[in-house]
Amino acid sequence: MFKKILAAVAVTAGLLLAAPAAANAVNYTDGAQCKFDVSVVEAGGTATLVCIPGTWSPGEAINWTVTGQNGAQFKLASLKTATSSLAFTKHSNADGSDVLTVTLPADASGTYSVVGVGQSSGHECPASLTVLPADQASTVLDPGDGLAHTGSVVATWAAWMGGSLVILGLIALAVVGWVRKVKAS
Numbered sequence: 001m002f003k004k005i006l007a008a009v010a011v012t013a014g015l016l017l018a019a020p021a022a023a024n025a026v027n028y029t030d031g032a033q034c035k036f037d038v039s040v041v042e043a044g045g046t047a048t049l050v051c052i053p054g055t056w057s058p059g060e061a062i063n064w065t066v067t068g069q070n071g072a073q074f075k076l077a078s079l080k081t082a083t084s085s086l087a088f089t090k091h092s093n094a095d096g097s098d099v100l101t102v103t104l105p106a107d108a109s110g111t112y113s114v115v116g117v118g119q120s121s122g123h124e125c126p127a128s129l130t131v132l133p134a135d136q137a138s139t140v141l142d143p144g145d146g147l148a149h150t151g152s153v154v155a156t157w158a159a160w161m162g163g164s165l166v167i168l169g170l171i172a173l174a175v176v177g178w179v180r181k182v183k184a185s
Contacts, residue, residue, distance in 0.1 A: 068112030
């Protein structure tokens with residue numbers, strides 16, 4: 001019986017020691033996806049596309065392309081693009097990161113797609129940005145931190161009432177036990 005328990009402990013210890021090594025086997029930043037700092041922006045507004053370090057090769061030239069309605073007025077990195085082209089080439093930072101500031105046209109609407117392709121790595125990084133037309137107001141229902149509310153549906157007073165009843169029951173049991181002890185002696 002002792003040998004079986006010892007074998008189970010050895011297998012469990014082996015699995016616990018192997019799990020961190022397996023998690024560190026992959027370099028998660030290579031080819032990471034770039035993300036906008038906001039998902040919805042008002043027409044005429046700006047958004048920032050952030051690529052974390054390791055997304056691109058250090059100093060790699062990145063071909064950025066924008067598609068969407070009225071893309072000729074789209075601005076990449078504060079430079080207005082030409083009417084016939086919606087492409088822009090920019091080099092990544094020494095750590096493989098990149099930040100691209102995007103300014104939308106005043107009459108923008110719909111969804112814009114921004115795609116970066118590394119010239120040496122071939123890594124493709126698509127990102128999209130939804131535009132809220134300038135004449136519509138946005139309403140935020142829950143301005144919290146974006147996490148789901150996972151709190152209790154039981155009212156706080158009900159929890160206090162239940163806890164109080166448990167404490168009163170324990171006190172009653174203690175009094176009954178004390179009374180029995182006094183009568184017995």
